Amino acid sequence: MKIVAENRKARHDYHVEEVIETGLVLTGTEVKSARKGSVNLRDSYASVEHGEMFLHHVHIAPYEQGNRANHDPYRSRKLLLHRKEIDRLMGRVKERGYTLVPLKLYFNPRGRAKLELGLCRGKKEYDKRDALRERDARRDVERAIKERQRST
Secondary structure, eight states, rough: OEEEEEHHHHHHHEEEEEEEEEEEEOOHHHHEEEEETEEOTTEEEEEEETTTEESOEEEEOOOOOOOOOOOOTTTEEEEEEOHHHHHHHHHHHHOOOEEEEEEEEEETSSSSSSEEEEEEHHHHHHHHHHHHHHHHHHHHHHHHHHHHHHHH
């Protein structure tokens, strides 16, 4: 599995409640550009429009060897989900204040573009500070253990 892009900021800004794997409809030049790793997932989100799921604000850079048929870098892209999954996610987003945030874009072993979509709830500022404090404390403990093992 080749990970093309990862949205690290999403785990900092949101509590990820559930992760869903979806397919992604891409054009030929988008696939080639994505295989090169020219994808940015920051500030992107998914929404339901007319009973279909779409991905918005994902930047896939234009393919350098592409011709006039090159794609628009910020176009909305369709996500491939079953009807029941779309309805369930749409219900959770509407009633409970969740957001659908892309976490990872990768190619599976069969060569298909897949997107990990997270059902997320936004973190408050103090939650973010607590997470940073916890991570720093864990890092200090690991550093102290490593130092102690070296001295013996």
